[in-house]
Amino acid sequence: MQPQTGETELESSFLEIYDRHAATMLRYLRIAVGEDAAEDICSDAFCSAWKAWPRYKGDRADTLPWLMRIARNRVIDRSRRRKAQPVDSLETHPDVASAGPVDPVNQLHLEAALAHLSKDDRDLLALRAAGLTHAEIGQLQKRREAAVKTAWARALGRIRPYLEVGP
């Protein structure tokens, strides 16, 4: 069955914003939640956005803030759900050494270092790693650009000890 013309246009316009912004969202999610979960959350976020697309009243030329809000909400939901369950990590192998000194070139160590941060710090670093400017983050977080810049530098400082090269 051929889609109706209106539906085709709707799909085209939505896929266009996907193609424009999906990489940014994925870059954000890879730092915010880790590579393994990023793709799933990205898919989920765009599915939600697609559902809402016919009713979207915002600026269709600038949908990134809207999409990033959906993604950030998914990250927050995920974080809350994790907290709701008492986590008992059980499959830890006793023979495996802990992370130890961090090799800055190693993405796995980066993930371990990010785990030490507060969710706000991690969120901010993720947004910056995704390529958002301080001003864009300020718009998203409803903060002044200068405040974002300060918080970003502090967040980098807080992750620094976990990314220093070992002796």
Add this chain to the structure above:
Amino acid sequence: MTDERNNLDPELQRIQRLLETAAADGVDQDVLRARNRLLGFMHSPVAVRSRRGGPGLLVAFAILVPAVAAALLVASILGVFKPTAFTPAPAAPTPSVGQTPTAPQEALLVIAQRSTGNAGNVTLGAAPDTVLITKMDGSVVAKATFKPAERPRYANAATILPPQVQAAAGAAFYIDGDGVVRRLDRDGTVTRVASFVTTEPQHMTSFAVSPDGAKLLASVFTFGAPTGQELPGPLTVGPSATHLEYADAGGQTRVVSSGALPNTIGNFMVVGWDRQGPIAGTAIALATQAVISEGWDSPLYHVDMRGNTLDRIGGSDCVVGLLAEGGAMLCVGDTVHGPAQVRTRLGDVLYTLPSGSLPYDSAAISPAGDRVAIQSVGPPTAKNHIDGRGYIAGIPSDFYSVGWADGQTLFGYSGDINHPKLAMIDMSGGQPAPARNFPINGFYIGVILAQDRNPTEGPYATVAAAQGYIRDRGADGPLTSDPTWSATGTLHVLHAYRLGTADSPGDYYFFFVGGYPVGQLFFEQGQGSSVVDDTTFMISYLAAAANDPHCCLSGGRVSVRIRWDGSRLVSLDHIRGAYQCFGSACDVYPFGSSKANPPEPPAVVSPQPQPSALRFNSRGRVERSLV
């Protein structure tokens, strides 16, 4: 971005660059995969229905679905409907092909391919990009494609790519060019199991999978940029390193040791895993300027999870060429003078191959070690034979042996050395039958059985054992347990996620009584859980309203209590607006029963389910009905 970064301390600039690199590395592939999922969602019946559905349809749905879902759910935990196995949904770059039924005891082959179709020079040519599980007649049971690894460049020596595809734990495991290991099961399911990623552009990885598929260990080698110089002299510039990395299947990867890569000869490398533990070679060549023979050609050791060597396999003088599945091995001495012997892991000699077998070109040892196909180095007319204890039989000189599917079936390549064909020789008549081409061309990897392992049904003495039961069913997220877990207690619940899927992770609750699994529940979005008393557990979840897609539930928070009444699980509260999984598999039983001794269908305490009112999607999940 660059301007805003420039005001930072250099060290913080470096960290920012690191974050940007980690965020962007390989993201294009993820974008494509997520786009395919989105397209699937946009064109799915649920999505279309929610955008086109009229009021009449939605009213009918609102009335029927919660009641039916609740009835099905209660029925499922009571055993009327057999709950599905906790099996993972496909989470792969490509879907598998249509499947053909398999007989329970049938052996299946794991074969790797290149998209070019050429099966020549597996160790020194292009890496494979396709993995197949086939029947012995060549019909494809499951297939997955993946981004192939790029062989690192190393001046005028060719790097030797470790096996990119392996047969283990009843499945095919393969690693892509980004260092992600996935598992292809014979039902076509693809599961991401580990990620051995590196930010270095020139890298290659040798990984090993534990026999139960639950653990992975990998040697990750990174090479600096090639200088273009020839030996002697610096061949690379920049960091060249070796990392030993460990991962639980579906879990985080951890670097357990790191070091500089001194050269490309005589390296430590993980090569396998038997029931005793991981196996590594201590003199593995990573690059060569000459043709290499089949096998490891290195001392092999069992190692611990830190990479410390334990016992040497095959005795103190055994340089291992090949390992047999059943524990024997081909020791090749110094590879030139021999003698070539088949030994046990402890070093006892089972038999010695004829003199002149070494040095060899191709070789393959049967699973039990009772036969070795070996061709000594030489012109095309060099001796090519199958040896055993007091047994020798010639095979065609142009047959390059690579593996035994069983004690009677030898696989290898025949024909033009540059465009060889996968072929097999049948030994069931006692003598080698003429080689015949296998219907599919590619690299022979190994064998898995068509039949599952017998399901382990408990009792599980520890929470870790119970979690193993759940992981066997595809849980790839963190596992949690209620804090009162005890194998001798009454009702206990383990909570699991399934992350490696296009769907939401979901919340699975597995119920255990006395250490035995007695039922499972699934919710799209669990909100929490708590122990009420020794026999009662409460779960809160988000309910689905009439036109909610799976991603976005708006029916509000619901709490239900599940009680073990001494012989079965019952729900004390109405379970509404909850999708459930159903399927053909069944591995959850009321306490004390088993597949061999199935329980009597218990009385259903809720309205009878109406299967005709429901539709199941490809993952066995209840879809909205149009009735």
